[in-house]
Amino acid sequence: MCSLIEKFLLQVFFVDFFFFFFFSQQDLCADVWIFTADLPLFSNGMTSGMGDGGLAYPPVFVVDSQARYLPPPGPRPYQKSPRQTLLYLLVTLALVGMAVEACFIYHLYQQGTTVQKDTMKAEKSTQDLSDVEVPSKNKAAMNPPMPSAHLTGSSHLPKDDGILIWDTDGGDSFIHEMDHIAGKLYIKKEGFYFIYSKVFFAETPVKVFAHTVMKNSPRLPGTNQEVMRSRRYPGQTKDLSGVHNSYLGGVFLLHEGEAIFVVVQNHTLLRRQIPADNFFGAYMI
Known part of the structure; x- marks a missing residue:
């Protein structure tokens, strides 16, 4: 500029x-x-003669007294x-x-x-906005207000007793104020919990498929209590080559130290195409 x-x-x-x-x-x-143009014009004569010895006389101007001067020309x-x-x-x-x-x-x-x-103005507005603390949604999602857990299907095969093994890190899996050991969720805080589980399986004409949610309590050591159960018998439908979902869910009172887990019968019928096909979880209400 x-x-x-x-x-x-x-x-x-x-x-x-x-x-x-x-x-x-x-x-x-x-x-x-202009100066040269304004010079007066004289009506005069100029004579010169020769003196003695052949010397020329200087020129002499003869002025006629009767002559009139010409007026100066105008501009x-x-x-x-x-x-x-x-x-x-x-x-x-x-x-x-x-x-x-x-x-x-x-x-x-x-x-x-x-x-x-x-x-x-833009820099000032940006600075003002940077001073305002924006609450993070991820913090709220990572810290639920109550004990809860959601586990998705794992590529590991179930144990010999049919207890399913879950993935605690992949997908949407998370655990908050609960423990997961060998496919079991251990309760840390007593209260009412909503327990849910879903499995994806194939139907055959000869095998029974059973889907059960079990509870193990230190009050009754060495015993497992059925909380929810679903069974699929062969021949229930005409389409014997199809696949089905089994979903269980309910509210139960759980005490500190108790464990809940999922057991399936004939686990070879399970289908594990994606982690969301099979899941298990609970949350305090």
């Missing part, structure tokens, strides 16, 4: 200098012409030459160009000032 202003001032200086020099020369020539009308007309036109164009350039420079200056103000 400063370079544009300096360029504009330099142009103005050179144009003014050119105008001053040109018109000074024009005025000087006009003064000389001649000033006529513009084509060069002056062209010069005036060029000067006018130069002045118009400088005026347009000045307007353009002023417009750029105003635009730069506006952009600078907008940038300062």
Whole structure:
């Protein structure tokens, strides 16, 4: 922006200098012409003669006292030459160009000032927003208000007793204020819990498929109590080559130290295409 202003001032200086020099020369020539034109015209004669010895006498002006002086001529009308007309036109164009350039420079200056103000406002707004603490949704999702757990299917085969093994890290799996050991969820806080489980299996004409949620309590050591159960017998449907889902869910009172787990009969019928096909979980209500 400063370079544009300096360029504009330099142009103005050179144009003014050119105008001053040109018109000074024009005025000087006009003064000389007027001075020579205003000299009086005399009606006189000039005589010269020869003196003794062949020497010439100096010329002598003879003035007729009866002659009348001619009046001085009036000022001649000033006529513009084509060069002056062209010069005036060029000067006018130069002045118009400088005026347009000045307007353009002023417009750029105003635009730069506006952009600078907008940038300062944007930076201030960004700084104000950065000072505001935004609550994170991930923190709330990672820390449920009550004990809870959700486990998804694992690629590991079930144990010999049919207890399913779950994945605690992949997919949507999580555990909060509960423990998972060898496929079992251990309760840390006594209360009512909603327990749920789903398995995806294939139906055959000869095998029974059983899906059961069990509970193990330290109050009754060495015994497992059925909490929920679902069975599928062969021949229940005409489509013996299909696949089915078994879902169990309910609310139960669980005490501290008790464990819940899922057992399936004929686990070879399970289908584990994706982790979401089989899942198991509980949460305190």
